[in-house]
Amino acid sequence: MAKVKSKVATRPKRADAQRNLDALLEAAKAVFMASGVDAPVREIATKAGVGLGTVYRHFPQRYDLVAAVLRREVDAVAAAARKASEDLEPLEALTSWLRRFTRFVATKRGLATALHSGDPAFASMPAYFEEHVGPALKSLLGEAAAAGAIRRDVDPNDLLRAVSNLSSSDEAHSQRMVALLIDGLRFGASAAPATRSKESPSDISRKLV
Amino acid sequence: MAKVKSKVATRPKRADAQRNLDALLEAAKAVFMASGVDAPVREIATKAGVGLGTVYRHFPQRYDLVAAVLRREVDAVAAAARKASEDLEPLEALTSWLRRFTRFVATKRGLATALHSGDPAFASMPAYFEEHVGPALKSLLGEAAAAGAIRRDVDPNDLLRAVSNLSSSDEAHSQRMVALLIDGLRFGASAAPATRSKESPSDISRKLV
DNA sequence: TGACAAACGGAACAACGTTCCGCATAACTG
C-alpha cells in the first residue's frame, strides 16, 4: 500500500507542458473575470501565449477549462468556511460564511449559468462542490444546530445548491433571499439549550420592504 | 379618448405574415421543449416551414423569439395565480401556487439560464415577470399576511425572483428549498388574528433529512 | 549528440447567428 501513486516507469511531464498549463489557467481566470465564461477560447489562448491546439490537449472541451478554473476557486471558499468555523460563534460563522459564499457566486457572473447548462463536462461539478464545500458547511450547520440556533433537519448539500442557485447578478437581492433562507433554518429550531437571542428575523431580512 | 388604437390609414398586416408568425411561435415552443432554448434557429425555421429571413424579420435577435415564447407561458402562470387566490384559503393558495410556479420554471430547462445570461434582449423579461406575475403573487401574499400566516415585510418581486432562481433541473430539490423559503416567510408572522395551525415547519420541508 | 515520444501551433472544418437582396405575393386601385 505504499505506491498508490505509482508511475511505473512512465516519463515525467515535460517542463514546457506544465508551464503552458499554468499560463492557461491564469489567463483563463483573468479572461473569465473580464468577459465572462463565454469568452472565446482563442482569446484565452492568445493571452496565455499558446496555440489553440495546446488548449485543447490540456482541456479536451471548452468547459473542461472552465471547470478547472472553477475548482480552484471552490477550494478557496471551502478554506474560508473552515476558518470562519474557528474564528466565530456558531450562528455568526454560518451566516457570515453564507454571505461570503453568496458574494463569491454572484461575482462569477455566468458561472452558475454554465453549471445549469446541462453540459456533461459539468456533471462532476456539483459532486466537487459537495465533496469540498459540503463538509465545511456541514460542520457550520452542526455547530449552529448544537447551539440551538437553527433546526437540525437540513441537508448541507441541499442548502449549498440552494444558495448557489439563488445567487444572481444582483448581489443585494441574493443576500436578502439568502437571509430569508437562514430564517427558514431558524424557524424550526428546537428549544435552545444555551442562550438564545430574542426570536426575530435576521437583520438583513428585516430590510425587506 | 376613443381612437387610442388608431391606425391612421396604414395597410393591415398581410395574412401570410400573421400565419407565419403563429407557426413560428408554435414551432419554437415545441423545439424549445424538446431541445432546450439553445436549439438552432434553422431548426425552428424548418419546423415552421419558413425561411431564415422570415424568422429574423419577426424576431430581430434569436433571443427575441425565446422571449416571445416565454411571455406566453408567463401569462398562463399568472392566470393560475389568480385562480388559486379564488379557490383556496390564503396560506394554501400561496404555497400551492408557489409549488406550481416552481414546477413551471423547472420544466423550462435552460430558460432561467438564458434569463441570467445578461443578454440585452432579456432586459425586459424581469419587468414582464414583475408586471404580470408580481401583482398576482402580491395579492396571494397580502391575503396570507392578513390571515396572520406569514410575515408582512416581503416584497413579491423579490420572492418571485428568488423562486425563479431556486428552480433547477432537479425539481424535488427545488420544491424542498422553496418550502424552506416559505418557512422563512412564516418565521416572522405576527400574532395570528384568526385560527393558526400549530407552529411547525411545513410538510414539505419536514422531509428534509 | 542522436533518437524518439511528447507537445506545440495554427490552418482547416463544421455549425451557428445574422445580414442582405432579388423575387413573390397580398392588398389596394381603376
Added chain:
DNA sequence: CAGTTATGCGGAACGTTGTTCCGTTTGTCA
C-alpha cells in the same frame, strides 16, 4: 379583372466560434 406597390419571403453568403488534424518543434534520455 389587370395593374401597381409595398410588404413579406427565401436562402445564399458572411463572420465568429468550438473543435479537429497533422506537419513541425522541443524536451528528455541513452
